[in-house]
Amino acid sequence: MKRVLLPLLLLALPASTAALAAAADEAQNPLESFLEEARTSYVLEAREKEIVNRHDNGAFLFENEYRYEMTKTRNASLEEAAFGETSTASHVVRDEQGRPAQEYLSYDNKVSTYALSNTSYDIDYGNPFVYVAPSDFTEIEEGVYKLDDLKAYEFAYRLLRLDYPLKDVLFNFEDGTFKNMTISTPAFEGVTQDQYTYEYMLIDYSYETEVRLSELGTAVVEGVKTAESRDPEHEEALRAALTSLPDNFTVVISEHDRDYEANHEYDAYMYYDGEAIFHQLTLGSLTSGLYYCEEEERPDGKLYLQDYDADAGKWVHYDAISSRSYNADPKTYDDLLPRFKDVAPELFTYDAENDIYVCDNLDALGFMGNPLSPGTRHITYFTEGQTDKATIKLKSDGRIDTVTVGYSYEDSLGYLLSRDIDYRYINLGTTAMPDGFVGRQ
Amino acid sequence: MKKSSFVVLALAAATLAACQTGGTSSSGEGGSSAADSSLEETSSESAIASSEPADSLETALAKARKGFNAITESSQNVYNAATDEFIFSNESRYEYGFQNVGRIKTYQIYDYYDTHTEMKVVRDDSGYAATEYVNYKNEVATSPLTDSEGYYYNYDHYYANPFLYVEKEDLTLVEGNVYAVNKEKRDYLSFLLFANTRPLVEMTLTLEGDTFTSAHFLTANIDSFTMELPGGGQAEEYYKCYFNYEGTTTFLEMGAFTIDDPALSPTSEGVEELTAAFAELGTNYTLTQSVRMTDGVADPNSDAILYVDGEKAYLDYSRGDTSYEQDSLFRADDWEDDGLLYENIYVNGAWSQAPADSSSAYNVDPKGLSYFTPHASEISANLLLNEGNGKYTIGNEYALPFIGNGFLPDILSFPLYDYGAISDVQIELGDGTIGISIDFLYPTSYGAYEMVYDYVYSNVGTTELPIGE
Numbered sequence: 001m002k003r004v005l006l007p008l009l010l011l012a013l014p015a016s017t018a019a020l021a022a023a024a025d026e027a028q029n030p031l032e033s034f035l036e037e038a039r040t041s042y043v044l045e046a047r048e049k050e051i052v053n054r055h056d057n058g059a060f061l062f063e064n065e066y067r068y069e070m071t072k073t074r075n076a077s078l079e080e081a082a083f084g085e086t087s088t089a090s091h092v093v094r095d096e097q098g099r100p101a102q103e104y105l106s107y108d109n110k111v112s113t114y115a116l117s118n119t120s121y122d123i124d125y126g127n128p129f130v131y132v133a134p135s136d137f138t139e140i141e142e143g144v145y146k147l148d149d150l151k152a153y154e155f156a157y158r159l160l161r162l163d164y165p166l167k168d169v170l171f172n173f174e175d176g177t178f179k180n181m182t183i184s185t186p187a188f189e190g191v192t193q194d195q196y197t198y199e200y201m202l203i204d205y206s207y208e209t210e211v212r213l214s215e216l217g218t219a220v221v222e223g224v225k226t227a228e229s230r231d232p233e234h235e236e237a238l239r240a241a242l243t244s245l246p247d248n249f250t251v252v253i254s255e256h257d258r259d260y261e262a263n264h265e266y267d268a269y270m271y272y273d274g275e276a277i278f279h280q281l282t283l284g285s286l287t288s289g290l291y292y293c294e295e296e297e298r299p300d301g302k303l304y305l306q307d308y309d310a311d312a313g314k315w316v317h318y319d320a321i322s323s324r325s326y327n328a329d330p331k332t333y334d335d336l337l338p339r340f341k342d343v344a345p346e347l348f349t350y351d352a353e354n355d356i357y358v359c360d361n362l363d364a365l366g367f368m369g370n371p372l373s374p375g376t377r378h379i380t381y382f383t384e385g386q387t388d389k390a391t392i393k394l395k396s397d398g399r400i401d402t403v404t405v406g407y408s409y410e411d412s413l414g415y416l417l418s419r420d421i422d423y424r425y426i427n428l429g430t431t432a433m434p435d436g437f438v439g440r441q
Numbered sequence: 442m443k444k445s446s447f448v449v450l451a452l453a454a455a456t457l458a459a460c461q462t463g464g465t466s467s468s469g470e471g472g473s474s475a476a477d478s479s480l481e482e483t484s485s486e487s488a489i490a491s492s493e494p495a496d497s498l499e500t501a502l503a504k505a506r507k508g509f510n511a512i513t514e515s516s517q518n519v520y521n522a523a524t525d526e527f528i529f530s531n532e533s534r535y536e537y538g539f540q541n542v543g544r545i546k547t548y549q550i551y552d553y554y555d556t557h558t559e560m561k562v563v564r565d566d567s568g569y570a571a572t573e574y575v576n577y578k579n580e581v582a583t584s585p586l587t588d589s590e591g592y593y594y595n596y597d598h599y600y601a602n603p604f605l606y607v608e609k610e611d612l613t614l615v616e617g618n619v620y621a622v623n624k625e626k627r628d629y630l631s632f633l634l635f636a637n638t639r640p641l642v643e644m645t646l647t648l649e650g651d652t653f654t655s656a657h658f659l660t661a662n663i664d665s666f667t668m669e670l671p672g673g674g675q676a677e678e679y680y681k682c683y684f685n686y687e688g689t690t691t692f693l694e695m696g697a698f699t700i701d702d703p704a705l706s707p708t709s710e711g712v713e714e715l716t717a718a719f720a721e722l723g724t725n726y727t728l729t730q731s732v733r734m735t736d737g738v739a740d741p742n743s744d745a746i747l748y749v750d751g752e753k754a755y756l757d758y759s760r761g762d763t764s765y766e767q768d769s770l771f772r773a774d775d776w777e778d779d780g781l782l783y784e785n786i787y788v789n790g791a792w793s794q795a796p797a798d799s800s801s802a803y804n805v806d807p808k809g810l811s812y813f814t815p816h817a818s819e820i821s822a823n824l825l826l827n828e829g830n831g832k833y834t835i836g837n838e839y840a841l842p843f844i845g846n847g848f849l850p851d852i853l854s855f856p857l858y859d860y861g862a863i864s865d866v867q868i869e870l871g872d873g874t875i876g877i878s879i880d881f882l883y884p885t886s887y888g889a890y891e892m893v894y895d896y897v898y899s900n901v902g903t904t905e906l907p908i909g910e
Contacts, residue, residue: 074625097661098628098640118663120628120640130625133608150545150605153568153597163595165567186567191800199797200805320678323666328679 030173031134031145037217038129041073046160048209052192055202061192068160076103076221077125081161091221094121102385103224105364107371109344111224114367114385128158143173156183164188164207181211224363227346235345238357238392241400242340248274250427251374258389258406258418270374273431276439277303277336279376286437290376291315292336293440302330306440315440336375338423340400343371348392359390369405373423381407389420400425498609498620500651504696505604508540511656513635515688519667522681529669535635539602540700546573547600548700551636561700562586564596571596572861575703575840577847579821584843584859589884603633618648631658639663639686656690703839709822715833715868716825718875719817724810725751727900730853735880735891743894747813747853748906754782754813754852755906769795769803770908771813771852781807812851815898817875820847825868833868841866845879848896855894857881862889874899 050064064083071078080089093113095101100121101113132155137145147155147169156162156169160183167186172179187204194201229235251270256262268289270279276293280286287310292303295317305326307318320328347364348357359365368390369382381387382405389406406420433439513535519528536550545564551557563583565571570593571583585593607630611623622630627644631637639660647655666679709716732743746757758767765787774783774794784803785792797804824844826836835841844866845858858881865880875898882889 119638120632122625122628122640123632123638126625126629130623131606131629133610135608149568150597150601153595154601157595157598165569165595191805193800200800200802201797202806320666320680323679325679328666329681 030143030176030178031137031171034171034173034178034216035129035132035134038213039127040217041215041219042071042129042213042217043215043219044068044070044072044159044211044213046209046211048160048162048207050205050207052190052203052205055189055204058204061203070160071215071219071221072125072127073219073221074127076223078221079161092116092121092125093221093223094125098122100125103363104367104385105224105227105347105361107339107344107347107364107368108342109226109346109364111226112367126158128155131155131158137171140170143175143179145171145173147171159211160209162207162209178213178216181213183207183209183211227344227361227364229346231350234350234357235348237394237398238345238348238350241392241394241398242343242345244398245338245340245400245425246429248272248429248431249425250431252422252424252426253377254422254424256420256422258408258420262422269434270376271431271433271437272337273433276433277374277376278433278437278439279374280434286434291439292376295440298330302332303336304330314438331375338374338403339371355393357392357394365390369407372403372405373421377421379407381409388418399428497648497651498612501648501653501695502604502607502609504651505607505653505692506602507542507696508538508602508698509604509695510536510538510693510698511634511690512536512693513656513688513690515635515686517684517686519665519669519682519684520662521671522664522683526671528667528671528682529673537634538698538700540698541602541605542699544573544702545596546700547596547602549600549636562596562600564600567593568596570594570600573703573839574843574861575705575824575837577816577820577824577840577844579705579823579837579840581702581705582843584861599633601633603630606630606633612646615645620646620648622646627658634690635688637686652695653692654695655692658686658688658690660686704837706821706823706837706840709825711827712822712825712833715827715870715875716820716822718870719815719820721901722815722817722875722898724749724814725902725904726815726898727904728815728850728853729895729897729899731895733893733895735893745853747850748904749813749850750904750906752810753906755908756852757907765792765908770906771803780809782809782813783807808851815848815850816846817848817898831870833870835866845881845894848877848879857883860884864891873901 046068048066048068050066052061052063053059054061067082069078069080069082075094077090077092079092080087082088091103092100093103095113095115097115098121099115099119100117101115103111103113106112132147132151136148136151138148140146149166152166152169156166162183164185165188167184168182170182172182185207187206190203190205191200192203193199249272251272253268253270254262254264255266265283267283268279268281269283270277276291279290279292281289287308291306291308293306294301295304297317298304305318306315308314309316318325318327320326322328345357347359347361347368349360350356351358359368366385366387367382369387370378372390372392373379373382386407386409387405388408389404391404392400393402393404395401401424403423403425404420405423406418408416408418411417515533515535516530517533518530520526521528531553534550534552536548538546538548540546546562548559548561550559561573562570563573565583565585567585569585571585573581573583576582587593606626607622611626612620613623615621622644627641628637628639631641631644634656637658637660641658642661643657643659645657646653647657662683662685664681664683667682668675668679670676726749728747728749730743730745730747731739731741733739741760744758744760746760748755748757753770753772756769756771759765768787770785770787770792771782772785772792773781784795784807786795795802795804824835824837824840826834828834835844842861842863843859845863846854849855858879860881862882862884863879864882865878867876867878867880869876877896877898879894879896881892881894883892
């Protein structure tokens with residue numbers, strides 16, 4: 001591997017070596033300062049051309065063009081790739097533990113992150129320029145630097161997710177200033193279908209990509225912004241309702257397809273009498289469902305899930321026999337009850353026509369589902385940021401009446417279906433466990 | 442991997458090999474929040490200047506980039522989330538070797554309790570990760586690793602020598618001769634060095650003289666649940682825990698490490714009768730192919746007879762049935778004088794040229810007679826082993842797994858032979874016939890099962906196509 005001649009005396013001098021070049025390395029300077037800036041942040045625009053020729057006579061057949069727009073900083077990556085009318089975009093941030101995460105606005109109006117995996121952000125989203133150094137380049141003609149073959153793939157993959165063998169990765173400088181990068185491939189053999197005869201024929205195809213960079217070292221990725229007050233009068237009304245839920249209420253839970261009336265025969269009732277929570281799943285049943293209460297044996301202020309032991313005729317501690325069991329990680333009252341008092345009214349807008357408050361903040365909506373639901377009813381769609389509806393209706397006396405949260409999903413035939421869950425609050429302050437219910441003493 | 446919007450399918454032969462990456466298992470992961478780690482190092486990213494260490498670092502890096510052996514002892518340490526009490530640990534061992542002089546190669550050995558995996562890859566001319574083997578001509582050859590969908594793995598991304606990415610500027614002296622590695626790069630380096638994919642909170646290299654002798658790493662904490670109790674035994678219930686991975690790598694043979702090439706066979710002995718028989722296989726012969734499971738159960742759908750008469754070829758899948766369904770006749774085009782044989786199928790009582798109506802259709806890329814000539818005449822005599830009683834086998838362990846298509850004409854080449862899953866070859870010389878049985882493992886989603894292909898060459902030099910035209 002030929003290295004550019006570098007009698008650089010880095011030994012006794014600081015790392016920023018722009019001033020150190022000996023006469024022979026004037027060529028190296030543009031790369032060093034360029035890399036230093038690019039390693040901090042950049043905005044990228046690129047065009048990738050897929051050029052297809054006939055194999056038998058080399059005649060040009062057609063070309064496809066892919067467009068890329070990206071912004072990369074130390075802690076965030078915005079990637080957008082487009083082909084024709086379709087495009088995909090992703091916005092990933094590096095959370096405090098170094099994992100790739102989604103940024104969002106939490107129910108209490110704080111910028112938060114949701115980890116997308118337990119793997120390293122840097123491994124998948126790390127800045128490509130961090131992984132190359134001036135010594136990896138050879139100046140093949142004035143101002144044109146070729147990246148070593150052994151570094152080319154990883155660089156191009158990090159830069160643009162290019163995933164094929166490469167021929168040349170060239171950094172082009174003009175008068176010491178970065179102009180663009182070009183990435184080329186050898187020819188690959190393939191097969192395509194003739195659009196007229198429908199017969200298959202051999203083709204040779206290759207890729208040529210041009211990359212332009214801007215805002216070197218200064219690019220920023222706009223983060224999620226906290227919500228501001230827009231309608232103080234209604235926000236106050238909502239705040240009053242959210243903070244006045246007593247430590248005693250009943251919730252009637254109805255689940256239904258969006259825009260369809262619920263079948264109330266399937267309603268579930270959740271009773272909270274200030275001490276224990278009984279989440280009845282079958283109407284009328286006093287011995288099935290989820291019953292949470294404090295336990296004398298475990299005096300830590302947490303509520304433990306009980307299971308009804310029919311033989312013994314009583315509720316007993318439900319052993320956490322799976323890592324997903326509730327009792328493996330028991331919750332406090334705050335976690336099991338809806339988090340109304342901390343919900344930020346600024347995330348909602350008042351719909352006068354329907355007299356209802358609607359969460360219209362798209363940075364927050366995805367993760368509103370669980371905080372607005374009792375902790376006994378957190379669902380995976382909501383945990384993963386898939387909430388797509390959150391509304392609050394107040395009673396005429398200004399207290400909470402019905403909270404509705406919902407999500408959408410694709411069924412097995414590819415149709416988009418939406419499910420909503422209505423939580424209607426009744427018997428505020430007057431709730432007692434249902435007649436005949438015997439809890440743990 | 443980006444998908445194209447039009448149909449472009451690579452013609453490269455699909456090959457499959459076990460692509461094992463050392464994964465670590467844990468005791469039930471969950472949760473997305475983690476406890477704070479108090480071990481975050483606070484070193485900055487600029488190099489500390491002094492003349493001696495810088496020279497030694499440069500030398501150490503240069504050595505490491507040539508190759509080395511690395512043994513990493515890693516433990517997954519699990520702690521009680523409420524009390525930070527240590528509960529238990531799981532140990533793993535990784536042995537990675539890198540050769541960067543001459544052929545570029547990596548090997549990886551992973552041990553975790555009863556699990557033991559080994560793999561060795563070489564960087565091929567396209568930059569793919571490939572298996573090395575000895576081909577039927579007794580030459581070192583490569584076959585790219587692939588998954589079940591035919592995806593090829595880039596060598597550089599998965600198997601590169603991590604020191605190719607380490608510059609002097611990435612190392613900051615922490616104390617004594619211990620250097621912290623650039624925070625921004627260390628996660629990817631640890632992936633190359635011992636398959637770690639978690640964010641790290643610490644990674645250091647130790648320099649002794651002008652050689653790196655060891656490395657140390659620690660990952661961030663990850664939340665989980667467990668039922669294990671300190672000292673053994675199980676609790677009644679799952680409870681919250683967190684874990685991290687910590688490990689130490691010992692470097693050996695820095696700058697001087699090599700990975701052996703597959704051994705070629707130097708000589709042949711007692712195989713002249715077989716090689717003479719192989720040499721007769723040219724453009725006139727009959728070849729029957731039949732398939733069975735090792736317990737004898739046959740699969741007649743793969744039975745075929747290939748007749749080649751020096752000019753044309755007839756591939757009979759229907760075993761004599763004159764509907765000629767599924768059969769192919771390969772012959773020159775009446776109009777083109779291009780020396781190629783085109784595939785014809787029997788339609789409406791006559792043979793006519795088949796349309797190139799699929800990406801893998803033969804007529805997309807028609808071939809000449811050489812495609813119908815067995816490679817057997819080119820098999821290196823050195824690979825053949827005489828077992829006595831007219832029986833032979835392949836005597837080179839690096840050649841055996843891939844040897845199958847070396848006995849066959851390309852028209853009957855079987856892609857699975859390039860997976861390297863052949864476990865046995867038996868060759869028998871008969872009276873004017875050569876019989877070859879190939880035992881191999883056929884991979885399915887339920888696991889691999891053993892199959893045998895039986896081939897018999899006969900009527901060498903006297904074959905006539907059994908069909909009129």
